[in-house]
Amino acid sequence: MPVDEAISTVSPLTRYDWPALLQQLDERGFAVFPGILDHFSCDALATLYPHETAFRSQVIMARHGFGQGEYRYFSYPLPAIVQQLRQQLYPLLVPLANHWATRLRLPQHFPAEHQHFITQCHQAGQCRPTPLLLRYGQGDYNCLHQDLYGEQVFPLQLAVLLSEPEEDFQGGEFVLTEQRPRMQSRAQVVRLNKSDGVVFAVSARPVKGSRGDYRVLQRHGVSEVTAGRRFTLGIIFHDAA
Numbered sequence: 001m002p003v004d005e006a007i008s009t010v011s012p013l014t015r016y017d018w019p020a021l022l023q024q025l026d027e028r029g030f031a032v033f034p035g036i037l038d039h040f041s042c043d044a045l046a047t048l049y050p051h052e053t054a055f056r057s058q059v060i061m062a063r064h065g066f067g068q069g070e071y072r073y074f075s076y077p078l079p080a081i082v083q084q085l086r087q088q089l090y091p092l093l094v095p096l097a098n099h100w101a102t103r104l105r106l107p108q109h110f111p112a113e114h115q116h117f118i119t120q121c122h123q124a125g126q127c128r129p130t131p132l133l134l135r136y137g138q139g140d141y142n143c144l145h146q147d148l149y150g151e152q153v154f155p156l157q158l159a160v161l162l163s164e165p166e167e168d169f170q171g172g173e174f175v176l177t178e179q180r181p182r183m184q185s186r187a188q189v190v191r192l193n194k195s196d197g198v199v200f201a202v203s204a205r206p207v208k209g210s211r212g213d214y215r216v217l218q219r220h221g222v223s224e225v226t227a228g229r230r231f232t233l234g235i236i237f238h239d240a241a
């Protein structure tokens with residue numbers, strides 16, 4: 001059976017307490033979605049990694065100074081579960097994305113449906129799919145970065161941990177930093193178990209201050225994996241130039 005067919009469908013995302021999660025995203029720039037995929041799907045996605053025909057390109061992180069480890073960008077059509085997750089999560093995040101754009105005084109208005117946003121990306125020359133699988137072994141890590149691939153930027157993205165901490169790997173913590181104007185950067189470790197997703201700001205988000213909103217810049221990365229193997233699914237909503 002092709003691996004894609006072995007992967008079950010996404011459970012409805014409406015099962016989450018969206019008002020609470022959106023509030024957390026707004027206030028802290030990230031929110032954890034426990035068990036966003038089932039373990040079977042996590043394993044099926046991780047085993048896709050060696051299937052080269054599923055991917056459009058591979059990046060060996062050390063060659064670019066991105067860290068150590070590697071990742072592969074899926075090609076279109078995406079595996080069904082990745083496509084579903086991207087398409088179903090997007091509209092739930094659009095109200096916050098538009099609220100942030102207004103507060104950051106950006107002209108961007110995100111359409112309600114992901115397909116319409118993808119059409120905008122393609123019209124802007126960003127035609128290549130960005131969802132990816134990342135693979136880390138012992139000693140690997142992912143330097144702090146922002147997943148920006150052109151002028152079209154959806155301000156939130158998802159990462160799903162496909163491996164079990166302490167069982168499949170040691171170390172390898174998901175790290176977020178935020179840089180506030182005229183202040184030193186603050187770091188946050190996000191504790192994830194296998195199948196948990198974290199939605200976080202790609203780059204800029206507004207934070208309420210005493211004199212109105214100011215702009216905070218976030219970056220994300222992964223600390224060193226000290227043993228074992230760690231896989232992640234990354235879902236970025238804009239496409240790449």
Ligand SMILES: O=C(O)CCC(=O)C(=O)O
Pocket residue numbers: 134142147158159174220221222231232233234235
């Ligand atoms: O492996 C991770 O947890 C981080 C993945 C990542 O950088 C991404 O999904 O954009």
Ligand SMILES: [Fe+2]
Pocket residue numbers: 145146147220234
């Ligand atoms: Fe990333």
